[in-house]
Structures are given as C-alpha cells and as structure tokens.
Amino acid sequence: MKHVPLRENPGRRTIIKRLLISVGVLAVCIAGAIWIGHYLDPGRGQDEPRGDLDSRFTSAPAVEYNGAQYTPKKNLTTILLMGTDHYTDDTSAEDSYRNGGQADFLVLVVIDTQNKTITPIQIDRDTMARVTILGVMGDKTGTRNAQICLAHGFGDGKEQSCLLQRDAVSGLFFDVKIPFYIAMRLDGISALNDAAGGVTVTIKDDFTRFDPQMQIGSTLTLQGKQAEYFVRNRKGMEVGTNEARAKRQTEYWDALVQTMDAQLRTQEDSDFLHVFFKKIDPYLVKNLTSGRIINELWKDRDYTRESMIHLSGEYKIGEDGFMEFHADEAALKALVMRLFYQKVG
Amino acid sequence: MKRKWIALLVVLVLLTGTASALAETNSKTTDDMTRIVAIETQKGKPGAALIWIEKEASDKAEAQIEEVKTFVEQKNKPADYFPDETKKEITALTPADTDIAKLKLSEVVPLGIGEYKIEFGMVYCTFRFPTEFPMDKTVIGVVGYPGSDGKMIWIALETSVDNNGDLQLVFPIELMEKIAHEAVLVVLSN
Numbered sequence: 001m002k003h004v005p006l007r008e009n010p011g012r013r014t015i016i017k018r019l020l021i022s023v024g025v026l027a028v029c030i031a032g033a034i035w036i037g038h039y040l041d042p043g044r045g046q047d048e049p050r051g052d053l054d055s056r057f058t059s060a061p062a063v064e065y066n067g068a069q070y071t072p073k074k075n076l077t078t079i080l081l082m083g084t085d086h087y088t089d090d091t092s093a094e095d096s097y098r099n100g101g102q103a104d105f106l107v108l109v110v111i112d113t114q115n116k117t118i119t120p121i122q123i124d125r126d127t128m129a130r131v132t133i134l135g136v137m138g139d140k141t142g143t144r145n146a147q148i149c150l151a152h153g154f155g156d157g158k159e160q161s162c163l164l165q166r167d168a169v170s171g172l173f174f175d176v177k178i179p180f181y182i183a184m185r186l187d188g189i190s191a192l193n194d195a196a197g198g199v200t201v202t203i204k205d206d207f208t209r210f211d212p213q214m215q216i217g218s219t220l221t222l223q224g225k226q227a228e229y230f231v232r233n234r235k236g237m238e239v240g241t242n243e244a245r246a247k248r249q250t251e252y253w254d255a256l257v258q259t260m261d262a263q264l265r266t267q268e269d270s271d272f273l274h275v276f277f278k279k280i281d282p283y284l285v286k287n288l289t290s291g292r293i294i295n296e297l298w299k300d301r302d303y304t305r306e307s308m309i310h311l312s313g314e315y316k317i318g319e320d321g322f323m324e325f326h327a328d329e330a331a332l333k334a335l336v337m338r339l340f341y342q343k344v345g
Numbered sequence: 346m347k348r349k350w351i352a353l354l355v356v357l358v359l360l361t362g363t364a365s366a367l368a369e370t371n372s373k374t375t376d377d378m379t380r381i382v383a384i385e386t387q388k389g390k391p392g393a394a395l396i397w398i399e400k401e402a403s404d405k406a407e408a409q410i411e412e413v414k415t416f417v418e419q420k421n422k423p424a425d426y427f428p429d430e431t432k433k434e435i436t437a438l439t440p441a442d443t444d445i446a447k448l449k450l451s452e453v454v455p456l457g458i459g460e461y462k463i464e465f466g467m468v469y470c471t472f473r474f475p476t477e478f479p480m481d482k483t484v485i486g487v488v489g490y491p492g493s494d495g496k497m498i499w500i501a502l503e504t505s506v507d508n509n510g511d512l513q514l515v516f517p518i519e520l521m522e523k524i525a526h527e528a529v530l531v532v533l534s535n
Contacts, residue, residue: 135476
C-alpha cells in the first residue's frame with residue numbers, strides 16, 4: 001500500500017490569512033481591469049445612459065388620451081441635438097453659471113426601431129417652456145416660463161447646460177424620456193459641413209455681405225464658414241425672424257441628411273463615419289460615445305427619414321419686447337401621443 | 346368714404362409696424378432675463394430713468410461683485426459679508442423667525458443711478474431676475490455704494506415679492522440722495 005502523506009491541517013489564522021490575500025489579489029485585479037478599461041477608452045466610463053433594467057420588467061404606466069389608453073413605445077431612441085451660440089474657445093461660461101450660451105438650434109430626433117423610422121422635430125428657440133434657473137452661485141433657484149433656448153444658458157456651457165436644456169425640452173413634450181443629447185458649438189457648423197464633403201443648397205437670401213459667392217438664386221455647395229453664415233444669420237435678411245432662420249436651418253438639415261444618406265447607402269462599411277466623427281468631435285458635447293452614434297447611424301441607414309416636423313403655434317412679442325413662440329398644446333399633445341405612445345389593445 | 350381710407354391706412358401702418366418689429370426683434374439671452382420692470386416715485390415724475398441695471402459693470406462694481414461671490418464660494422454665510430449695522434437692518438426687515446445666517450446669495454447686479462431730486466420722495470423699483478421668487482419666500486435686497494472714503498456702504502432695503510415673482514424694493518430718500526454710480530444690488534433669500 002502506497003503511503004500518501006497527509007497535508008498538515010492549516011490553522012484558523014492561516015486560513016484567514018490566505019482568504020485575505022485572495023480577496024486582496026482579486027480586488028487588485030478588478031481595479032487593474034477597470035483602470036485599463038478607462039485608459040484604453042476614457043470616454044467609455046462617462047455617464048452614457050445604459051437604460052433602466054426595471055423598466056423591462058414593469059409595465060409602463062398607461063395614459064388616457066381621447067378616451068383610449070396608451071402606453072409609451074418601447075423601441076424608441078430619442079436624441080436631442082443642439083446648436084449653441086458659443087465658440088469652442090469661449091470661456092465666459094467659466095466665470096458664471098449663466099453664460100452657457102443659448103441653444104439656437106434644437107432638434108429632437110426620434111428613432112423608432114419597430115417602425116424603422118427616424119423623425120426629426122425642430123423646436124424654435126423662442127418656444128415658451130419651463131426653464132430651470134440657476135442662481136448666481138450655481139444652485140437651482142426655481143423654474144421660469146421662458147424661451148426654451150435659455151435653458152442652455154444656465155450651467156457650465158457643457159454637460160450641465162445640456163442636461164438643463166434636455167429637461168426643458170422633455171418638459172415641453174409632456175415629460176417624455178430623452179436619454180441622449182449632442183450639442184455642437186458654433187465653429188462646429190463649418191467642421192460638420194466640410195466633414196460631410198460640403199452641403200448643396202439654394203441661396204434664397206442675400207448673403208453677399210458675408211461672402212460674395214452667396215448670391216440670391218445661386219445653388220452652391222457650401223464650404224467652411226459659408227455653412228455658418230447660412231444657418232446662423234438672420235438680421236439684415238429680407239425676413240429677419242427666427243422663424244425664417246429656422247426654415248433655412250431645415251433646408252440645410254434636409255440637404256445634409258441627403259448628402260450623408262448618399263454615403264451611407266453606397267459605402268460598404270462605416271469607416272467613413274469614423275473619419276467624419278473624428279473631424280467634428282472637438283466641437284461636440286455629448287453623453288453618448290462616437291462609437292455608439294456611428295453604430296446607430298449605420299444600423300438605421302435603411303430607415304425611412306420622415307420630414308422635419310415644426311411645432312404649430314403662435315408667434316408674438318412678449319411684454320419685454322422679445323419674440324415668444326407659444327406652441328399649440330393640443331397639437332403638441334397629439335404629436336407626442338403619435339410618436340412616443342401606442343394604443344393599448 | 347374718407348373714414349374708410351383712414352381706417353385702411355391705420356391697419357396698413359399697424360401691419361407694417363408689426364412686421365418690422367417681428368423681423369428685427371433681438372434674440373433673447375440669459376442677460377436679458379434680468380431687468381427693471383417698473384419704477385415709481387412717491388411724488389412727481391422723473392424725466393429720465395432713476396435706476397437701471399448696468400449692462401457692463403464698472404471696474405469697481407465688477408470687483409465688488411466678485412468679492413461678494415468669492416466670499417460665498419469660500420463657504421462663508423452671505424449675510425456675514427455685511428457689516429454688523431447692515432446685518433441688524435436685514436434682521437429688522439425680514440420676518441421675525443428668519444435666521445439670517447441661513448439666507449443664500451440669489452442675485453447680484455451692478456446698478457446705474459440717474460439724477461434724483463428730493464421732491465420725488467421714495468423710489469419704488471420692481472426688478473425681474475431670472476429667478477421667479479415665490480411669494481412666501483423671505484427675500485431681502487441690500488444695496489452697496491462707495492462712500493466718500495471709497496469704502497462700500499451697505500443698506501438693506503424693504504423688499505417684497507409680487508404676484509409675478511418679481512421683487513419690489515423701496516429706495517428711501519436718504520439713500521437716493523447719497524447713492525451714485527458703481528452701486529451694487531445684492532439679493533439674499535431663504
């Protein structure tokens with residue numbers, strides 16, 4: 001019979017010691033893995049919303065509309081796009097909680113993966129909505145009914161301002177969830193335009209005082225600063241209202257989407273999107289990674305692009321002399337129900 | 346017939362006026378959310394504005410504003426920024442149960458001051474700030490202006506909140522006689 005030497009029974013102290021060492025090694029490994037993860041992809045660890053697991057297992061609360069029950073659609077991705085009136089090197093937001101810059105361009109993009117549609121909704125900067133107010137020391141001091149673009153003016157001009165703007169838009173749309181936002185600084189317009197290879201538009205206003213090439217009636221592939229002149233300027237135009245500028249922004253949007261679509265449908269892979277986003281990324285503030293945006297665009301390339309929706313309502317000059325747009329509440333509710341809710345049963 | 350033409354002309358003028366107003370309306374910014382809504386005097390009618398919010402603060406007012414903000418940023422209680430005499434005024438002008446140490450710094454703006462005559466009496470000024478103050482909130486305005494020695498003199502003002510969430514501040518005669526440019530208004534609230 002072969003003699004098998006018995007191992008010495010370790011004492012209680014030794015077991016505890018070994019356990020502690022194992023736990024320590026495990027903790028170091030986990031910390032190392034997290035650190036390496038952050039090192040390799042610093043943007044990844046930031047607060048990209050991952051979805052609410054609870055909502056997958058609990059039924060969404062039904063709402064009543066026109067005598068029928070509705071529940072929120074589940075297959076939606078909603079992204080708020082913002083164009084702000086500050087340049088990237090503008091540091092005024094650092095000195096105050098009220099210099100974040102106004103969001104002069106606002107589009108809520110609703111991607112419906114069930115119906116395979118992408119619906120953009122343009123929101124006029126002067127749309128009256130509840131806006132969160134920050135005091136001079138940056139603390140929330142309440143809300144005020146004001147032009148919706150002002151929400152971005154509060155905060156740091158970056159993430160905080162974007163979140164305040166997102167909350168204001170969500171409030172306007174009867175508290176629909178808007179998990180994602182992408183904000184672009186003014187100088188990003190030219191970068192975006194050039195990254196897309198130029199955007200072709202028909203010039204309907206006289207922009208020659210900015211650029212002699214931009215004559216009424218000409219069809220031009222905008223390059224560099226021309227794009228900024230086209231979407232930003234309104235004063236001195238034949239019709240100098242924000243409403244007229246918003247229409248011009250829609251024209252530019254449509255042409256840009258057309259240009260991008262042409263590439264999305266002809267390219268074999270999404271490599272060109274990586275190049276595109278690398279060029280515009282320095283001008284963006286966003287809470288989702290470029291990779292996620294690229295995947296979404298590539299995945300949705302065959303979806304139906306709906307025309308830009310403009311809210312119906314009424315323009316009037318407020319008692320302070322500034323323009324106000326009062327959205328028609330019933331029409332807005334109908335739009336929200338159509339895009340964000342589905343009938344039960 | 347003549348009346349008809351006049352009516353038509355009036356409508357045309359109104360329409361043209363509205364159209365041009367719509368076209369050239371400035372885009373509102375966060376700076377435009379702070380303004381004076383109304384000024385009234387106890388007696389008489391001043392020909393020009395008596396109090397306004399400066400778009401660009403003078404160097405002295407700007408430095409003063411920064412000093413107040415920095416003091417609060419350093420975790421000090423805003424009311425402690427003011428001399429004891431002013432703190433007594435704040436206590437006297439706020440409800441009896443107010444702990445002035447708990448008041449927060451809500452607003453601070455540079456003021457411009459016009460030509461005041463004693464016959465105007467007290468000046469009642471309604472300010473609209475970005476913050477819409479609830480009527481049950483304790484709010485107190487404190488005005489500072491440089492004295493003859495250059496040091497700021499701080500005076501607490503009788504302050505009330507109106508239905509619109511605006512602040513009505515009463516500028517007494519003694520203050521209006523002395524206050525000049527480079528004045529600063531600090532608003533504390535609970």
